[in-house]
Amino acid sequence: xxxxxxxxxxxxxxxxxxxxxxxxxxxxxxxxxxxxxxxxxxxxxxxxxxxxxxxxxxxxxxxxxxxxxxxxxxxxxxxxxxxxxxxxxxxxxxxxxxxxxxxxxxxxxxxxxxxxxxxxxxxxxxxxxxxxxxxxxxxxxxxxxxxxxxxxxxxxxxxxxxxxxxxxxxxxxxxxxxxxxxxxxxxxxxxxxxxxxxxxxxxxxxxxxxxxxxxxxxxxxxxxxxxxxxxxxxxxxxxxxxxxxxxxxxxxxxxxxxxxxxxxxxxxxxxxxxxxxxxxxxxxxxxxxxxxxxxxxxxxxxxxxxxxxxxxxxxxxxxxxxxxxxxxxxxxxxxxxxxxxxxxxxxxxxxxxxxxxxxxxxxxx
Numbered sequence: 001x002x003x004x005x006x007x008x009x010x011x012x013x014x015x016x017x018x019x020x021x022x023x024x025x026x027x028x029x030x031x032x033x034x035x036x037x038x039x040x041x042x043x044x045x046x047x048x049x050x051x052x053x054x055x056x057x058x059x060x061x062x063x064x065x066x067x068x069x070x071x072x073x074x075x076x077x078x079x080x081x082x083x084x085x086x087x088x089x090x091x092x093x094x095x096x097x098x099x100x101x102x103x104x105x106x107x108x109x110x111x112x113x114x115x116x117x118x119x120x121x122x123x124x125x126x127x128x129x130x131x132x133x134x135x136x137x138x139x140x141x142x143x144x145x146x147x148x149x150x151x152x153x154x155x156x157x158x159x160x161x162x163x164x165x166x167x168x169x170x171x172x173x174x175x176x177x178x179x180x181x182x183x184x185x186x187x188x189x190x191x192x193x194x195x196x197x198x199x200x201x202x203x204x205x206x207x208x209x210x211x212x213x214x215x216x217x218x219x220x221x222x223x224x225x226x227x228x229x230x231x232x233x234x235x236x237x238x239x240x241x242x243x244x245x246x247x248x249x250x251x252x253x254x255x256x257x258x259x260x261x262x263x264x265x266x267x268x269x270x271x272x273x274x275x276x277x278x279x280x281x282x283x284x285x286x287x288x289x290x291x292x293x294x295x296x297x298x299x300x301x302x303x304x305x306x307x308x309x310x311x312x313x314x315x316x317x318x319x320x321x322x323x324x325x326x327x328x329x330x331x332x333x334x335x336x337x338x339x340x341x342x343x344x345x346x347x348x349x350x351x352x353x354x355x356x357x358x359x360x361x362x363x364x365x
Contacts, residue, residue, distance in 0.1 A: 001062040001158040001191050002027045003048060008057035010043055010215075017043040018054070019215035025159075028189040030182075034202040035212035036238070041195045044212075045161050048193060049084055050077035061158060083152030085165045089144040093137035097128055100136055101150045122154045125184060142173045149181075153188075160185075162194045166201065178204045199239050203227065211235055218363040232363045233282035242330040243285040247358070258300075259283055259358060266326035269300035270356035280361045289355035290331035292319060292341065297350035305329070307345045317341075321349050 003025040010018040018040045025031045033041035046052040047067070048059060056069040061082070066075040091100055098119055105115045123129045126146040131139070136147065145165055152160060162181075166174045182205050185192050194205055202209050203223045210220040219231045230236040233244050247259040250267050257270045261283060268283050296302045308328070309320035317340055319331045329349050341347065 002060075003159055003191060003193070004058075004060040005044070005048070006058045006060075008044070008047060008059065009055045010040075010047060010052060011055045016215055018047070020057075021215065021217060023210055023217060023220065025191055025193060027191055030185050030190075030192040030194060030205060030207045032194045032196060032202040032206035032209045033212055034196060034199065034209050036197060039212040040215035041197075041212050042163055043215075045163060045193055045195050048159070049082050049161055050075065050080055081155075081158045083155055083157030083160045085145075085148050085152050085160070085162045087164045087167055089141075089148045091136045091139070091144045091147050093135070096133050096135055097123070097139070097147055097150075098132040100147050101154050104151060104155050118154050119150075122150045125153065126150045127180075141169050142177060145169065145177065149184075153184075158191065160190050160192045162192065164196050164198075167196075167198070174201070181205060211238070213363070230284075230357075230359065233284055233359045233361050235363070236282075236284045236357070236359060241284050241286050243283075243287060243290070245283045245327055246361075247281055247283045257353070257358070261327060264323075264326045266303055266323055268351075268356055269353045270358050271353040272357045281358050282361055284357040284359050285329075285351050285355060287318070287330040287332040289351050290321075290329055291350045292321065292331055292333060292338075292347045293350065294347065296348045300353055301356065302348055302350040303329075305347055305349050307341050307343055307347055310341060310343055312340070321347060323349065 005021060005023050008018050008021045009016070021044060033044055035041050043052055047054050050066065053074060054067060054069060058065060058069065059067040061080060065073055066080050067073060101122060102115050102119050105118060123132055126149055128143065128146055128150065131143065136144065139147065166177055169177065178201060196202055206223050208220060209223055209226050210217045211226065212218065219226060219235055227239060230239055237244055246262040247268065248262060250258040250260045258267055259270065260267050291297065303323045303326055305321045305323040307319055308322050311318040316335055317333050319333065319341065321329045321331055323329060331349060
């Protein structure tokens with residue numbers, strides 16, 4: 001079911017948590033609200049659920065206006081048919097899994113046969129059928145999160161809201177549950193709003209990512225578009241681009257797309273259009289786009305340096321390289337692409353011009 005937010009504002013006294021935010025979540029779409037703590041993403045989700053009352057704007061779920069500041073409309077949370085999964089599991093430890101999942105249906109006073117059928121269906125969906133009569137206190141963290149998800153799904157919500165539901169789990173379990181969550185969302189065609197500060201989680205679960213800063217959406221697009229083309233250096237930094245340097249055009253007589261790093265003699269050439277970068281541009285290069293070789297590369301963007309740090313990370317090796325007359329660079333090299341380099345090894349670092357982006361420091365307000 002479609003969800004529309006129009007000019008939503010939420011203020012606490014003089015502090016603005018959400019600033020005139022507008023976004024549409026299409027029917028069956030998974031929208032991830034991504035951003036640092038305090039950016040307004042959880043407040044936005046809570047406004048959709050009815051747990052926060054916006055200062056102004058309008059929220060529509062399907063064909064129903066559930067909030068309208070001008071008209072004084074405010075539909076109660078339990079009347080919005082919205083399911084929520086929180087960071088904390090909110091599972092009753094003294095009840096069985098079946099009892100936990102059945103509780104919202106019992107509150108609706110549905111027939112016992114229908115409750116049994118719907119609970120059985122949803123437990124099968126989340127892989128907990130064999131644990132139906134197990135006490136919730138005996139569950140692992142991953143199992144309890146599945147119970148919380150099942151309890152929301154059994155209500156057959158129009159919209160499913162998830163507030164960092166995997167953040168309390170270990171890394172391996174998080175990775176597995178991301179895939180399972182995405183599979184369930186796509187299989188059921190659920191409209192989802194998912195809140196996270198984890199860029200990997202956002203990339204894995206989203207049809208679109210809305211990246212938030214200061215209560216506003218500063219960029220919204222498909223995951224691969226945002227990953228490949230962040231609209232500012234601040235967004236690139238949040239998405240894991242660690243090689244970000246202030247720069248300026250190299251000067252008269254240089255190629256139009258050649259920039260000198262501020263405070264260094266190093267020059268960088270980019271094939272990325274630099275329109276709209278203003279007076280404070282940044283060179284941005286992803287670590288995985290840096291190559292390390294024993295000889296200079298042909299063409300632009302080849303810089304001599306030395307390996308300062310080597311960090312083995314399983315399938316890849318992360319290097320910190322000090323450039324001669326330049327800054328330090330991070331490089332990520334697949335483990336089997338070349339032999340591991342030692343600290344102190346002289347190298348040439350290079351990057352293709354089409355892998356170099358010239359971006360504004362921030363998205364203009």
